[in-house]
Amino acid sequence: LRVSSTARTALIAEWDRCRWIWNECVAKSRQIHAHNRAHPDDKLTCGPAQLDKMLTEARAKLPWLRDGASVPQQQTIRDFGTARSRALKDIEKRLPIRQRAGMPRVKKKREALPTLNYTTRGFRLKDGRLHLAGGIVLTVVWSRDLLAAPSSVRVYRDSLGHWYASFVVATEVQPLPATGRVLGVDWGVKETATTTSDAHDLPHAQYGKTAAQKLARYQRMMARRKPARGQAASKGYRQAQAQAAKLHKKVTRQRQDTARKWAKRVVRDHDALAVEDFRPKFLAKTTMARKAADAAIGATKTALIEMGRKHGRDIRLVHPAHTTMDCAHCMTRAKHALPLSERIYTCTACGVVSPRDKNSARVMLVRAGLIPASVEGVRPPGALLPEAA
Numbered sequence: 545l546r547v548s549s550t551a552r553t554a555l556i557a558e559w560d561r562c563r564w565i566w567n568e569c570v571a572k573s574r575q576i577h578a579h580n581r582a583h584p585d586d587k588l589t590c591g592p593a594q595l596d597k598m599l600t601e602a603r604a605k606l607p608w609l610r611d612g613a614s615v616p617q618q619q620t621i622r623d624f625g626t627a628r629s630r631a632l633k634d635i636e637k638r639l640p641i642r643q644r645a646g647m648p649r650v651k652k653k654r655e656a657l658p659t660l661n662y663t664t665r666g667f668r669l670k671d672g673r674l675h676l677a678g679g680i681v682l683t684v685v686w687s688r689d690l691l692a693a694p695s696s697v698r699v700y701r702d703s704l705g706h707w708y709a710s711f712v713v714a715t716e717v718q719p720l721p722a723t724g725r726v727l728g729v730d731w732g733v734k735e736t737a738t739t740t741s742d743a744h745d746l747p748h749a750q751y752g753k754t755a756a757q758k759l760a761r762y763q764r765m766m767a768r769r770k771p772a773r774g775q776a777a778s779k780g781y782r783q784a785q786a787q788a789a790k791l792h793k794k795v796t797r798q799r800q801d802t803a804r805k806w807a808k809r810v811v812r813d814h815d816a817l818a819v820e821d822f823r824p825k826f827l828a829k830t831t832m833a834r835k836a837a838d839a840a841i842g843a844t845k846t847a848l849i850e851m852g853r854k855h856g857r858d859i860r861l862v863h864p865a866h867t868t869m870d871c872a873h874c875m876t877r878a879k880h881a882l883p884l885s886e887r888i889y890t891c892t893a894c895g896v897v898s899p900r901d902k903n904s905a906r907v908m909l910v911r912a913g914l915i916p917a918s919v920e921g922v923r924p925p926g927a928l929l930p931e932a933a
């Protein structure tokens with residue numbers, strides 16, 4: 545977006561009001577939670593109805609809140625409700641704490657990045673410009689044409705201070721010609737993706753490497769310039785912080801670009817995909833290299849799923865447990881996990897020898913039901929046979 549200084553001031557004012565509402569919701573939700581703990585026989589609810597009522601009352605009481613458009617404020621409440629119920633569901637499901645969505649937290653002025661949501665009532669497009677409720681007009685630099693009338697728009701600022709508008713549009717599947725081929729995908733550190741087709745393997749791009757060194761430098765700078773508790777950050781600290789953010793953004797963009805190009809090729813060449821359902825562990829002790837690899841896998845997996853859906857391909861996510869232990873030919877499970885240093889999988893049952901990651905990629909296909917495991921070394925039909933066999 546191109547944002548005039550008038551519009552910027554207006555957007556920030558809207559954001560301040562929405563942030564205040566969000567924080568009120570957090571306070572209210574905590575209060576109710578505490579009450580329910582103390583009085584299990586007199587439980588209060590904190591649903592959309594209660595929050596809506598809270599907003600109506602607050603707007604009636606506070607003129608400065610009323611000065612803001614109501615659409616983004618109502619959306620703030622919706623977003624809060626969604627975040628809260630997601631967190632509650634994860635608690636109910638008894639997911640391990642690491643995998644749970646956290647309860648919505650207070651958004652601090654200095655830390656939270658502005659984001660405003662508008663439904664159809666709150667915006668319109670006219671002559672390529674975006675008009676928001678409350679008389680805010682923004683010039684859009686279109687990255688691509690809208691395929692249909694958008695049902696909502698999110699206006700947000702990133703960590704570099706750039707403003708963006710992201711429109712929600714209903715899309716239709718764009719089918720691609722059938723290819724008669726299927727592909728198994730295994731994620732890893734050295735190769736971001738190892739597949740059952742050598743031509744579709746994706747080596748890990750080392751964008752992070754030089755960036756990591758620079759990043760470490762900025763982080764040392766930030767550590768040196770770290771403000772004392774309760775004090776405002778110095779100019780130097782904020783500069784280092786901005787440099788680090790810029791670098792992060794660059795690496796993220798490069799990763800996304802590589803991921804999308806690869807996904808496009810993979811989806812074009814295959815009708816069905818069996819993809820390892822990788823989830824990063826976010827362990828505190830992981831190395832920078834491991835973190836970079838995880839980020840690359842995350843971006844690539846997302847791009848692949850999105851691209852597959854867009855073109856109506858059959859995407860099957862496969863649970864990653866034991867994929868390195870099973871033999872893709874006879875599906876016998878090895879007695880012990882292969883050490884990471886062991887790059888070759890040798891099956892003690894049927895004697896097949898194959899590169900470890902290629903074996904895993906093939907296990908994905910078998911597990912997803914896209915090819916049958918061959919019995920007694922009988923090979924499945926040639927077109928489906930990975931080169932690694």
Ligand SMILES: [Zn+2]
Pocket residue numbers: 871872873874875876891892893894895896
């Ligand atoms: Zn075997």
